[in-house]
Amino acid sequence: MGLGNDRSVLRSRLGIDLANVLDLGEAMRGDWHRGTVGAKVAVARLFGQRLLKSKKTRTSNWANPKLNERQLLYAANDAQVALKLYHAWKTGAHRL
DSSP states (O other), rough: OOOOTTHHHHHHHOOOOOOOOOOOHHHHHHHHBBBBOHHHHHHHHHSOOOOOOOOOHTTSOOOOSOOOOHHHHHHHHHHHHHHHHHHHHTTTTGOO
């Protein structure tokens, strides 16, 4: 969700400059949450559900050329959650 320092890492390591990017973590901030909104907070707020994310998988070695099944599922879930949150944000559900 949040790009955090990803912008500078992408620029310095890969020479990629981001353009036309929406940082949902920043866009969803409001009276109900002052800081950058993470996926867990956004899912709880917008959908009334608890998002479980494995710390073991999150902190595993993502630099491996071949990701394991848990990492692939984690990444797929992250992408799916971000898409669902984007659609909810776009329709105004974030103003609850």
